[in-house]
Amino acid sequence: xxxxxxxxxxxxxxxxxxHRVVMAPTIHEMCYRGHPTEAYLAITDTYARxxxxxxxxxxxxxxxxxTGDVFPNALSIAHDECIFGLQRLAEVIKAQxxxxxxxxxxxGRAAARYWAQxxxxxxxxGASANVPFMAAPKWEITKKNGKWHAVNVMPxxxxxxISAEEIEQLVRMHVLAVLRAKKxxxxxxxxxxxxxxxxxxxxxxxxNVRTDSYGGSWENRMRLPCEIIQATRAAVGKEYPLIxxxxxxxxxxxxGIQLQDTLRHVVPRLDEAGVDAIDLSAGVLDHTPHKIIPxxxxxxxxxxxxxxxxKKVTKLPVIVAGxxxxxxxxxxxxxxxxxxxxxxxxxxMADPLMPKKMIAGKxxxxxxxxxxxxxxxxxxxxxxxxxxxxxxxxxxxxxxEPAGNPxxxxxxxxxxxxxxxxxxLRERGHDVTLCEKEAQLxxxxxxxxxxxxxxxxxxxxxxxxxxxxRLGVKVRLGTEVTKELVTELAPDVxxxxxxxxxxxxxxxIDQPIVVTEEDVLLxxxxxxxxxxxxxxxxxxxxxxxxxxxxxxDVTFVREAASVSMDRLGPIRALPILFGMLQAKxxxxxxxxxxxxxxxxxxxxVDNAGNAAFLEADAVVLSTGRVANRKLLEELRGVVADLHxxxxxxKPRCVADAVYGGRLVGARI
Amino acid sequence: xxxxVNKDICNGCAGLERQECIYNCPxxxxxxxxxxxxxDKDKCDECRICIEVCPVKAIxxx
Numbered sequence: 001x002x003x004x005x006x007x008x009x010x011x012x013x014x015x016x017x018x019h020r021v022v023m024a025p026t027i028h029e030m031c032y033r034g035h036p037t038e039a040y041l042a043i044t045d046t047y048a049r050x051x052x053x054x055x056x057x058x059x060x061x062x063x064x065x066x067t068g069d070v071f072p073n074a075l076s077i078a079h080d081e082c083i084f085g086l087q088r089l090a091e092v093i094k095a096q097x098x099x100x101x102x103x104x105x106x107x108g109r110a111a112a113r114y115w116a117q118x119x120x121x122x123x124x125x126g127a128s129a130n131v132p133f134m135a136a137p138k139w140e141i142t143k144k145n146g147k148w149h150a151v152n153v154m155p156x157x158x159x160x161x162i163s164a165e166e167i168e169q170l171v172r173m174h175v176l177a178v179l180r181a182k183k184x185x186x187x188x189x190x191x192x193x194x195x196x197x198x199x200x201x202x203x204x205x206x207x208n209v210r211t212d213s214y215g216g217s218w219e220n221r222m223r224l225p226c227e228i229i230q231a232t233r234a235a236v237g238k239e240y241p242l243i244x245x246x247x248x249x250x251x252x253x254x255x256g257i258q259l260q261d262t263l264r265h266v267v268p269r270l271d272e273a274g275v276d277a278i279d280l281s282a283g284v285l286d287h288t289p290h291k292i293i294p295x296x297x298x299x300x301x302x303x304x305x306x307x308x309x310x311k312k313v314t315k316l317p318v319i320v321a322g323x324x325x326x327x328x329x330x331x332x333x334x335x336x337x338x339x340x341x342x343x344x345x346x347x348x349m350a351d352p353l354m355p356k357k358m359i360a361g362k363x364x365x366x367x368x369x370x371x372x373x374x375x376x377x378x379x380x381x382x383x384x385x386x387x388x389x390x391x392x393x394x395x396x397x398x399x400x401e402p403a404g405n406p407x408x409x410x411x412x413x414x415x416x417x418x419x420x421x422x423x424x425l426r427e428r429g430h431d432v433t434l435c436e437k438e439a440q441l442x443x444x445x446x447x448x449x450x451x452x453x454x455x456x457x458x459x460x461x462x463x464x465x466x467x468x469x470r471l472g473v474k475v476r477l478g479t480e481v482t483k484e485l486v487t488e489l490a491p492d493v494x495x496x497x498x499x500x501x502x503x504x505x506x507x508x509i510d511q512p513i514v515v516t517e518e519d520v521l522l523x524x525x526x527x528x529x530x531x532x533x534x535x536x537x538x539x540x541x542x543x544x545x546x547x548x549x550x551x552x553d554v555t556f557v558r559e560a561a562s563v564s565m566d567r568l569g570p571i572r573a574l575p576i577l578f579g580m581l582q583a584k585x586x587x588x589x590x591x592x593x594x595x596x597x598x599x600x601x602x603x604x605v606d607n608a609g610n611a612a613f614l615e616a617d618a619v620v621l622s623t624g625r626v627a628n629r630k631l632l633e634e635l636r637g638v639v640a641d642l643h644x645x646x647x648x649x650k651p652r653c654v655a656d657a658v659y660g661g662r663l664v665g666a667r668i
Numbered sequence: 669x670x671x672x673v674n675k676d677i678c679n680g681c682a683g684l685e686r687q688e689c690i691y692n693c694p695x696x697x698x699x700x701x702x703x704x705x706x707x708d709k710d711k712c713d714e715c716r717i718c719i720e721v722c723p724v725k726a727i728x729x730x
Contacts, residue, residue: 299719299720300715304720305720326694328694328713329715331694336692338692452669452729
């Protein structure tokens with residue numbers, strides 16, 4: 001499949017990588033007081049065994065004080081006591097014959113995120129004091145001058161401009177941190193000048209309005225990063241590989257760093273200062289997190305245009321990340337010279353054997369990351385993965401091992417939970433029958449897969465289907481399981497994964513104009529032009545956008561003051577979703593309750609008590625779901641070994657269904 | 669909903685070194701027919717790279 005060039009070696013300074021697929025630097029909140037936990041060593045071991053040529057351990061803070069504290073459970077390289085833990089990390093990586101790289105950074109404004117909120121007397125460091133940090137944004141939607149706006153209602157956290165002496169201290173912190181990484185046994189370092197770093201804030205015109213020699217012109221704004229590189233190079237020697245990560249485009253338009261600036265002003269100066277490779281990211285943590293971690297709305301390989309452009313202005317190796325989930329795309333991009341090295345972060349969580357599968361010529365076996373953002377949830381950046389329950393659970397989930405006593409198992413429901421259970425059970429040698437009442441597998445994910453914005457989910461269902469077929473699970477489609485069928489099949493064990501049905505808890509639900517998302521997206525129900533979407537589910541905005549895309553005149557009604565951020569974390573950034581709502585001319589009505597649905601529209605009332613009537617040809621329910629427990633109740637007391645997983649336990653997200661399936665699969 | 673080329677907009681990258689969509693498609697799903705790009709629906713995996721690289725914005729998912 002033309003995988004030749006991607007699996008040829010490449011030199012980063014004096015270091016040779018055996019091929020061009022590496023792990024991208026990724027912050028894991030899996031440390032205790034800055035030191036790696038056993039769980040972090042375990043997930044690092046998983047990455048090292050994936051077949052990548054280099055594992056880059058993500059962002060270690062270089063500042064030992066509160067001004068260096070951003071993610072409470074992240075790694076530190078700020079003092080010599082950190083070396084012990086860092087050695088363990090490097091050892092785990094190098095034991096698998098991968099190169100070990102350590103990323104390090106100063107968080108600058110971002111230190112405001114947690115610490116400064118409780119310690120207002122000491123402000124975090126900024127290049128200038130003009131841009132406070134939007135700590136833990138909480139979005140609400142308000143109408144101002146007849147237009148809707150997404151507003152962060154959390155007070156911004158102020159920062160202060162650091163002094164010339166502190167800049168010297170900052171340079172020294174970088175140098176000392178690089179020396180510690182080297183001492184700990186890392187083969188290279190990745191110095192972080194992007195996303196969430198004080199140095200990026202110096203480079204960017206958005207955050208740097210200084211009037212001294214570090215502000216103003218590009219030359220002045222690039223002074224700090226160049227001084228850091230030169231000082232580091234002098235301390236660490238000519239041979240030690242220095243990789244620098246920059247934001248090729250901050251996503252702030254003219255206010256921030258744009259691609260043309262990166263090409264003209266940033267890369268040439270870093271090149272001259274003596275770096276060994278350029279690693280490309282994009283975005284700013286508090287303003288454009290969806291640029292740092294592009295969501296599934298973006299194209300696969302969405303930053304290859306950046307790397308292609310940067311390669312034209314430098315001879316240094318160019319590393320790029322950003323939705324590189326697709327083995328064929330990676331091979332093609334390297335083959336075509338659009339990047340030198342492909343860096344994977346989320347794709348390795350989704351499938352920690354992806355590079356090995358590529359090398360083995362089995363790209364279709366790869367469980368492709370769908371870019372759902374579950375790994376960035378409010379539960380912390382622990383790196384749980386929605387479609388791979390094993391990620392970050394190396395030490396807790398039972399392994400998939402041959403079942404000592406193969407049994408006859410009936411799995412009811414072919415959604416992500418049921419398919420995961422069937423896959424794991426069959427892998428372990430059980431005799432597995434999977435029954436699905438619809439004519440196709442996929443369950444609730446079929447709805448997401450049918451909607452343009454969330455189409456990527458289809459790749460996960462496709463992967464499950466391939467695996468189930470390969471393993472020989474007996475699949476019976478169009479089969480609704482009843483108590484009688486269970487008696488007839490006489491399985492030893494039943495796993496119920498019957499999922500959920502749309503919530504119908506709305507007055508006037510029986511009016512003929514009411515349709516569900518299933519009706520519209522899966523059954524192709526013809527609906528008129530004027531549509532009211534009643535929200536409540538966490539994908540409700542996408543449903544409204546999808547309908548508007550089909551040319552409908554859409555009003556979106558939601559009782560809450562904002563869209564749901566449930567378990568989708570920072571990349572379901574309200575500004576993008578809200579921007580799409582506006583671009584598609586959806587009329588949003590937040591803080592608005594449905595009083596009743598009538599035969600030609602919806603009666604509503606807002607939180608100020610203003611009532612109104614919205615005329616509609618159709619009302620689309622996106623109100624959320626309720627568990628389908630019918631079969632479960634019937635089988636209680638009839639089947640001795642009965643398990644329940646997924647939405648039929650309680651409607652939740654796909655991650656819970658997959659985890660349930662994986663756990664039950666390994667336990668039976 | 670695979671990629672679809674709008675034949676009225678596509679100019680087959682006339683005057684350019686190559687057809688960017690064909691060159692970059694990871695699945696070899698695009699060919700040139702009568703000077704216009706055509707996507708094989710069965711091979712397309714909806715990655716959207718052709719949409720990104722098309723110099724005249726002739727491609728959409730449909």
